[in-house]
Amino acid sequence: MQETLFPLLAALGGYLIGSLSFAVIVSRAMGLSDPRSYGSGNPGATNVLRSGNKAAAVLTLVFDALKGYLPVLAVAIWGPRFGLGEGTAALVGLGAFLGHLWPVFFRFQGGKGVATAAGVIFGLNPILGVATLATWLIIAWFSRYSSLAAIVSAAFAPIYQLLIWEAGPTALALIIMGLLLVWRHQANIRKLLAGTESKLGQKAGPTAHPASKPTHAAKARKKS
Numbered sequence: 001m002q003e004t005l006f007p008l009l010a011a012l013g014g015y016l017i018g019s020l021s022f023a024v025i026v027s028r029a030m031g032l033s034d035p036r037s038y039g040s041g042n043p044g045a046t047n048v049l050r051s052g053n054k055a056a057a058v059l060t061l062v063f064d065a066l067k068g069y070l071p072v073l074a075v076a077i078w079g080p081r082f083g084l085g086e087g088t089a090a091l092v093g094l095g096a097f098l099g100h101l102w103p104v105f106f107r108f109q110g111g112k113g114v115a116t117a118a119g120v121i122f123g124l125n126p127i128l129g130v131a132t133l134a135t136w137l138i139i140a141w142f143s144r145y146s147s148l149a150a151i152v153s154a155a156f157a158p159i160y161q162l163l164i165w166e167a168g169p170t171a172l173a174l175i176i177m178g179l180l181l182v183w184r185h186q187a188n189i190r191k192l193l194a195g196t197e198s199k200l201g202q203k204a205g206p207t208a209h210p211a212s213k214p215t216h217a218a219k220a221r222k223k224s
Contacts, residue, residue, distance in 0.1 A: 007088040010079070010108075014092035018099020018116060021106045022063035023048050030056050036109065039198070044111035046146045050198070064115035065122075068096045072123025086124075090169035093120035097177050101184065112184040114150040117177050121157060124170050132157045144199040147188035155182035159215040 023035045023043035032051055035043045039050040045061035075089040100116040102108040118136075122129030130154050140149035158174035166170075182189075191197035 005094060006082050006084055007091055007105075007147055010071075010075060010088055011091045011095040013093030015099040016104070017067050018096035019073050019103035019105045019110075020067055021100070021103050021110060022067070023060045023111060024064070024106060025127055026056050026059045027051070032056055042111050043106075045115055046200070049200075061115050064100065064111075065119035067100070068093060068116035068119025069123045070119075071096050072120055076123070085198075089124060090173035093124055094173045094176060096120060097180070098101050101180065111143070113151070113177070113181060114146075116156075117157075117181060118152070120177070121174070124173070125161070125165070128157065128165070129192065140200060140211040145197055146200050147197060148192060151182055151185050154178040 021043050022044065027033065027035055027048060030053065032053055035041075035047045035051070039047045041047070043091075045057050045064060048060045051057075072089050072093045075084055075092050079085065079088055091129035097113050097116050097120055099110075101110045101115045103110045118129065118133065121132055135156050136149045136153040138149075139152045140146055143149065155178060158171055158178050161171045161174055186199055
C-alpha cells in the first residue's frame with residue numbers, strides 16, 4: 001500500500017507546487033499587468049520580459065525553475081527513508097511540470113513549462129541540466145528566438161539521457177515533457193515558419209480590439 005501511496009502523494013505535492021504561476025504572482029506583487037493580457041499571453045518569464053521589467057522576468061524565471069527543482073531535490077534527499085527512488089523523483093518532476101501547464105490555482109491556464117522543465121532536469125540529473133541549458137543558450141544566442149531554443153532543447157534532453165546514461169523513469173519523464181513542450185509551442189512554430197515570431201527582449205502590447213482600430217474615414221481625415 002505504502003509503495004503506491006507515497007509516490008502518488010509526492011506526485012500530488014509536486015503538481016500543487018507546480019500550480020503556483022509565478023509569472024502572475026510576481027506581476028501582481030510588482031504592480032504589473034497580468035502577463036496573460038499582453039504579448040503571447042503566456043504566463044512565463046519570456047512574456048513577462050516583454051513588459052519591459054527585467055527584474056520581474058528574472059524573478060519569474062528563478063521561481064518557475066525552483067518549483068521544478070526543489071520537489072525533485074526533496075525526493076532525492078528524504079525519499080530513500082520512505083523507499084522512494086528515481087521513479088518517484090521523475091514522477092514528482094513530471095507532476096510539477098504538469099502543474100505549470102495546467103495550474104489548479106489559476107483555472108488550469110498555465111504556461112509552456114520551459115523554466116520548470118529545466119528545474120526538473122537539473123534536479124534529476126545536474127550534468128544533463130547543464131548540457132540542456134547549454135543547448136538552449138547556443139540556439140537562443142544565434143537565433144534570438146526563445147521558443148526555438150526551447151523546442152530544440154526539449155528534443156535534445158531525452159536524446160542526451162538515452163545516449164549518455166540509460167533508459168528508465170528519467171528518460172520517460174523527459175520524453176513526455178519534451179512532447180508536451182513542443183505541443184505547447186505550436187503557435188510559436190507557426191510564427192517561426194511565417195517569420196513573425198517575437199525575438200528575445202522584444203516588447204509586445206495587447207492585441208488591439210477591432211473596435212479600437214482607426215476607420216477608413218479617420219485615416220482619410222488624418223491624411224488630410
